[in-house]
Structures are given as structure tokens and as C-alpha cells.
Amino acid sequence: MSERPAKRDTQSAAASALPRGLLRQFTQPRFAPFVSIVLGVLLAQTFGRQQLGGWSIVILAAWISLLWADTQPRPKDRAKRGALLGFSLGLGWFTGGLWWLYISMAVYGGMAPPIAGGALLLFCAYLALYPTLAAALAAALAPAAGREPWKLARAIGAALALAGGWTLAEWLRGTLFTGFPWLALGYAQVGNPLSGYAPVIGQYGVNFVAALAAALLALLSQVSLRGALVSLGLLVALFLGGLQLQQVRWTHAVGPTLKVALLQGDVAQSEKFKPETLGPTLQLYGNWLSSLKANLIVTPETAVPVLPEDLDPGYLRQIERALREHHTAALLGIPLTRGADQYTNSVLGLGGAAPYRYDKSHLVPFGEFVPYGFHWFVKLMDMPLGSFARGGLDQPPFVVRGVKVAPNICYEDLFGAQMAQRFRNPAHAPNVFANLTNLGWFGNTIIIPQHLEIARMRSLEFQIPGIRATNTGATAIINAHGQVAAELPPYTVGVLTGSVQGHAGLTPFAWLASRYGVWPEVLLAAFALLLGWALTRLQRGGTHHHNARV
Template sequence: MRRGLERAFAAAAGLLHAQSFSHPALHALQPAALALLAWRVALAPHAASAAWLGGLFGFGWLAGGVWWLFVSMHRYGGMPAWLAALAVAALCAALSLYLAAAMAAHVALVKRSRLWPPLVFAAAWLLAELARATIFTGFPWLASGYAHADGPLGRLAPWIGVYGIGFVSALLAATLGHLWARRGWRSAAIAAALLVLLGSLAGLLPNTRFTEPSQTLSISLLQGNVPQDEKFSAEHLPQTLDWYVNALLDAEGEFVITPETAVPLLPQQLPEGWWQDLERQLARHGKSALVGVPLGSFEEGYTNSALGLVDGRTVYRYDKHHLVPFGEFIPPGFRWFVDLMRMPLGDFSRGPLNAPSLEVRGERIAPNICYEDLFGEELAARFADPARAPTIFANISNIAWFGETVAVPQHLQISRLRALEFERPMVRATNTGATVVINHHGQVTHALEPHTRGTLTAPVQGRTGLTPYARWMSAWGLWPLVAGALAVLGLAGLWRRRADTERPAS
């Protein structure tokens, strides 16, 4: 291919890759698109060429997947359209540098190395994903493993988690790409057919289960469907509060969960006695609740929180730990950027990493707020003590910031992968969707229609016991993955250096 055409091809392959996260049926697009990248990288004449391919693939992948950030910045943040589009493009370009560096390292290391090139590719891919997941607080949205919640690779989740799945997918894709580059498309097609056959057979195998059922809790999830431009409006606040109070009391479940900041005021800003009256009414109706509400003061700092009400008393507080840059905290040097947007409460304080669970009728409910469920390594910290490990995850979210976009099904895929990794049910109470119950198999068992107002009530069975992923991730975090990928690249580099020293002088 000519250079310009090849680079356009890489960006188009990245756009194709992004589509695999929008619907469960499209999971096969993920390794297929990645195989296209691996094919062209295997033919790259030098590291700089591979870096362009990786960077453009990454840009197409991210721009095609997180374009909805434009909606929050422009429609609800008040930023000029051109500046919002530029900001999204700059973010995607910056995050694509990890993949550009990974592809450059791959090409530089595999030359004259005896290590299998697809293994080096997969290790470089894994390091790029881990870098994006952790550096500058991390933004691992659309990590490649999330595409496989419904595919055969999803069965690996309780063993190796989302990044391990991404590594395996990259290894398979790179094998196809390498065969295509070195032996022609016929060899790659035969290998692809064999992999599809093996994947189909794997789907027939019984799932290994590492956890046991505990008790069943009747849970009601509220979905207020409050438009983001009305959420903090004084004109609409009374109706919003009235709806949530009535929904809390009328819900059929014994435990009721609201979305993130369902009460969009600080407790001291509420009408006098409002919270105490809510406690009394819940007790009279025999209900417990988890209510999303901001807490704090100017002097103490603010937190994005959830309060647990049991037996007529507020007995529990959860403060969000992993905050959203620009939305919930302001990175140093970026105050000017936040000042361009009209987002209230834009600078929060962090809660503890290993937060306790809320105990309700024998079940340990572990809240996480909005995109905190994107960080499985942080949720795993709560499993360090098996006797206190959560039995049910509860995600409370408000992604009305992103309108009626693909962000909703993408976030659902993330939650489903968390359920698979830990073999825990995940219930999601959201403002606009997806409000669902996910069982420990990662399957959505009950759901409300997104962008509607209503209450979802369903029985939820808790789980006890630990998956292998929960055990090693709670003990060591992401370090085993980092060490394994670095070991592969280090070995490839060592063999290349040895080959260079053994090459006779010309």
C-alpha cells in the first residue's frame, strides 16, 4: 500500500474496532479489526512506520468510541462546538500515543529475535492498554476485553480479567495478521476458520464456578430520567425530589437504590427536616435504601457520595474514590478548561479505596459510582478479606451528560465484565440507563428501557467465595500483568541484542 492509503486503512480499522463495543453481537469485530492492524504492522519496514499505524488505529478506535464526550462538553458544558470537538480529538490523539509506542517497540524488538512475533505483539498491546488504564488516573474505556462479554473469551474473565482477555485476543489476532503477512491470505483464512471452530466448541463447555449462592434480596432500582439541563435547575428540583421520595416509598423491593446524585443538593441545602422525614417514612414502610447525594462543605471539601438508610437511620456512607478528570476534579494547570464549562460541583475529594460494604438483610452491598466500575483492580481491593467481601455490587450512575448515545450500552458491557470477573451480581440504578440487574454469569436478567422514567424490581441472589481473578488481583493488583508483558518484551530485546552482537561485521 502507499503510505497515505495505509495510514487511512489503519484509522478505518480502528473505527471498525470501536464498533465491537456497541453491541454484544459484534464482539468478533474486535479481533478481526485487530488482525488488520497486526497484518500491516508485520509488514512495516521500520518502527516509525509501525508507530504511525498504531497511533492512527488508536485514534480511530477512540474517536469512534468516545465521541459522545463532545455532547457533555458542548451541549451540557456550554463549550463552543469547535473547542469541544478539538478537546475530544486531542484526548484521543494523546491516548493513542500509548499504542503508537507499543507498535514501534514491537517492530523494533521482533527483528532478528527468535521470540514468536505474535507473542511480542500481544505483550506490547497489553502494556499499551495498562498504560492507558493507569497513567494520569487512567481512562480504560473501550479496553479490548470488554467486547467479549458474550464471546467465548469471556469465559476467561474469572481467571485473568478484562486485560488478560485483551492479551489473548491480541495474541490470536496477531497470529492471523502474521500468517497473512508472511504466508498469504489463504493461510490466515484457514487459521481463522480453525479459531472460529475452536471458539464455537468452547462455547459448549460448562462454565467453571468459583462462588456459592448466599441469600436472595428483593431490590428496586430507580431511574428518574431527569434531563441533565434540568437536574440542577431550581425550577425543576421540587418535582425531581418529589418523584424520588414517592418512588422510594412506593417501590416493591425491600432494598431501594437511587441513581448517582438523585438528590442533587447538599443535605444542608434541603428543606429543614427533609432527610429526617425520609428516614421515618422508609422505616414506616419497612424499607432500606441507598441514596446518591453530594456531601460536604466549602471548608471540608465535597464528595460524590451515597448514603445507606437502614431501620430508619442513616448508617452508612460511601464516597466515590476514582474521580472523573474535569468532571469531578481539576487536574493541575487545567482550571481554565473547566472555567469554559458550566458544570456544578466540579472539584470533589476522594473517598477511601477499600470501602466497607453496606449490610442489608445478611447481604454485603458494595456501591460504586458511575465509571468506578471501569476499574476492576480497585474493586478487587474489597476482596482482600474473603469474610468481608461484597456479595452484591451496586453501581449508581448518571450518564445523562452524554445524551442518547452509545455510551449507555458501552457502560453496560463494562458492568457485565465486572460481574464475570468476580462472579457477583451487579445491579445498576442510573438516571437515564442502563438500569439493569446483571447476574453472576454476566447476563442481564431484568432491565428498564433507557431514557424512560420508572422503577425496576427484581430478586437478586448474592454470592460468596472468590474467583482466581479476585484472589490475585486483590493481592497484587495489575503488577503480574505488567511484569509478564515486560518479561516478554525484555526477552525479545535480549535475543535481538544477542543477534546483533553475533552478526558478522561487513
């Protein structure tokens, strides 16, 4: 009789030890990199899917727990392991979220599939160097894992150091070599309370807050009960602060409500530049521009894919005449020339009080200019690539019935601090953003909602509405609070009509970024990193005074 309870206790202990044993196995050097890759792939799935955006914090927290589960006493050794985990996370993250780049190279670029696949992996490996740097730094500064819980000050320091280092690495990724901050952590937060920080500290600030939230969540596995309560309290405070900031209105409605018509031609990318399909494309957009009645019509990027001098002499004149008859203005995507030997990816303003032209300023590497030393790579693709000239960052807006509409082309809206330069001159400060895009190069893939997510972040940062006219999607109207008011189904031919109310005023982010660029956010991250470093050095030798884990 007395032996039965002991048997049940033994079985219970064995059962409870099983998950702990599995967890220890996952943190072993031979398994941890593979777990990190899987977490990176899962992290990538939270972008472009609003219902999954909040999971980015949970997934990152799981990875941080893996990063901090290092018992090696020397910071140098922890940094090496951290670098490996950061690289493996980045490889899974970027290949899992940017795989659509393969389509542009292999399907539309004519590149051999093995070469296109290799190029994609190399690019993702390059991007993975940035989380590698952040992870090595965070692992070196964090205390070593052990049987005793971390002291609270050092734990908070480790969380601050991780968030600061992560944000600095993301800033570098979005800056060096013209930058590519696609899939930045802040973008996944556009649908949750942390987006409330966007008009104050911008996307990189949201990035920092999200990374800090993930680190605070990960601390629950490293601190005592008291430390866990403090971490949870700080985590709740971050979300409550975001909720409160969502209620603050930094801008106000201005001018008349504009009736807009946003065109989506769904012209196949493989057919767009063929002479035999040019006629139907010109007819499609010509008919829309000449017949639709709205205050503003917007076409996609390069809706007219040839230079004006290569068009029928009466094509643009007829459109201009019809627009004036209907008292309608239009933004037309078209390539233009500048001087004798320069080309620009541009927008023409038609039907306005004065001639208007906008030239794209942030060009796409390999698509619109060839980086030094990579001409050999471009020769492997059969694509109409060229070397385009750049426009300025502070070009004036297109004025429609007193409302200032600021065009941007393609992925220019990925760079919030550059778009903030439009607000430097109060006379040019936009009331509405208009994005003209062609994502047909990348197929009917996750890139479409990913780019829409980015556009929503810009409306959140500046609290002004955005309208998007795209070839294949997402053609949409976004209000001043970053919410999608209307959207066409992707890969359909259609016109999205609706109303847009312009907004005026400056958010704190718009004011700071228009004067100092992204440096305020960089300084915030650097201060957090230095403060975290200082806190992690406190009582480093006093591990024998730790309280037992509760």
C-alpha cells in the first residue's frame, strides 16, 4: 500500500522532466540554430497578415529566450553563439518573407532558376548579417543563464540592450547601400496598440518598443517571481501607453473632401513592354482618364510605359482636354527625360492649374540603377532595366482644389524619414499621400499585403490619409489613422472610387524627422543600449545573493 504513492510520484516527476529535457535539447548547440531558423520563418509569416501581427512579439520572445539560454560564463563565447542564432534567425526571416524576389528574377527576368535561387539566398544572407550583429551584442551583454534567477536591474538592462541593439541593426539595414528595411518589426504592429507610438517616434521607434516588449516577455523565464511581476507590469504599461497614444490627434481635417478614382489595370508584366500589347494598355488608361468623373484620378506606376515623345502626338492632349472638361485632375505614371541623356521614373500632373512633374528620388537597386560592380549580374537577366536619374526629397505637391497631394512611387514609402522631408517647408506640407506602384514583377504573392502594411505605417506616422493606385494590387484608400477604408481585390481590372479628407498639421515624428531625419530614433536606441550595458554591469559578482526562483 505504501509503495503505490511513491510509484505515482516517480511517474509524475518523469513526466514533468520530459518537457524540460526537450527544452534543454532545443537550446543545445546542435539544435539551437535549426530552431532559430524555424522561428525566423514563423516571424516572416506575421508580416502582411494583420491578424498575426501581434504574434511577431511572441515569436521574437521565444527566440530571445533561446538566445539567453546560454550558460557559458565568458561574454565572448556567448557572443559567438548569439551571432550564429542571429544569422540563422535572419536567414529564416528573410527567405520566409522575401521569397517573391525569386519571381522577378526567374520568371520575368529570364534568369536560370538555380542562379536566381542562389541570388535570393545570398541577398537574404546579407540581410541576416544585421540581426547577427544585434544578437551577438545582446548575448554578450546579457548575464549567463544559470540555476539562479537574474537580478532585476541586470534583467531590465539585458532587455534594454537587446531592444536598443536590435533597433540600431534595423536602422543600419534600412540605411546602408541605399537601405532595404522591408519586414522591419515595426510594420507588423500596424494593427495592434503599439502602433500608437508611430506618430511620436516613427517606425523605428515602434520597432524598438516591439523588441522591448518581446524581451520583457522573454525575461519571464530568467527572473524571480518579483522580477516577473515587474516585467509583466512594464509590458502592460507599453501596451496601455500605445492605446492611450492612439487617441491623440496631432493633425486635423482641412480643405474639401476629394472624390478619387484609383486605377488598377492588371496589365501582365510579361506583356507590358511588348509593342503588340502597348495599344490596348494605352487605350485602357486613356479611356479611364477621359471618361471618369472625380476630383482626382490616379494611375499606377508607369501606367503609360513609354516616353511621351514615343506616343501619338494627340494622346496626352486628348486626355488633358477631357480632364479639363470634367474639372478633373490626374496623376499619371510615365517615364520622362531630363536633358539629353537622363531618364526618370515620374508622375505627370494633368488638369491642374500649372504643369506638374514628380521624379522618383529613392531608386531601386538593379531595377532603376546598377550598383557599382554588378553589371555582370544584370546581364544575366532579360529585363528592361535602365539607369535613372533621381529627383529631390522635398519636391512640391500636386494641388487639387486646395488640397496638397504628395506623390511617391513604388517602394519610396518604405522610407519614412525621407518622406518627412516633404514637411520641412510648410507651404509644401502634404495633406494626402498618393502612392503609384507596380508590383506585377512579383506575382500574386504576400508582397501585396506587405506593401499595404508599409503604406499604413506612413499614414500612422504622419496622421494623413494615403491613396494607392497599383497595377495588380493593393489599390486602396487609407485614412489618417492607418486604417484601410476601401480596397480592390488584387489581380483584377477595376477602378476604386471613394472620398478622401485631407489632413494638416505635424505629428511629433513629422516635426523631428523633417529636421533631423531618423537620428532621434537612433539616439533613443543608442541610449537604451548604453543604459542596458550599464545596468548589466551592476552587481556582476554578487550571484550568491540571488533569491531562489519562485
